Amino acid sequence: MNENYNITIQSPMGVEKDTITFVVDGDVLSGLLNIMGEKNDFSNGKLNGNEFEFSGKIKKLIKKYHI
Numbered sequence: 001m002n003e004n005y006n007i008t009i010q011s012p013m014g015v016e017k018d019t020i021t022f023v024v025d026g027d028v029l030s031g032l033l034n035i036m037g038e039k040n041d042f043s044n045g046k047l048n049g050n051e052f053e054f055s056g057k058i059k060k061l062i063k064k065y066h067i
Contacts, residue, residue: 001022003022005020005021005022006018007020016036019034022052024047027046027047028045029046030042031054041056042056
C-alpha cells in the first residue's frame with residue numbers, strides 16, 4: 001500500500017483530479033494528499049485488514065475542507 005494513487009474529489013468548486021500517497025508502518029497509516037495544488041499531510045490513520053481510515057484538514061486559501 002506504500003504507493004501513490006490517483007483520486008477524484010467532488011468539491012463545491014467542481015471535480016478535482018489529484019493524488020494521495022499512503023505510507024504504512026505496521027497498522028499505522030500516514031501520507032500526503034495533493035489536492036487543488038496544495039500538499040496536505042495526515043498521520044495517525046489506522047489499518048484493519050482490508051479497511052483503513054484517516055482524517056485531517058485540507059487547507060486551501062479560500063476554504064478549508066474536512067476529510
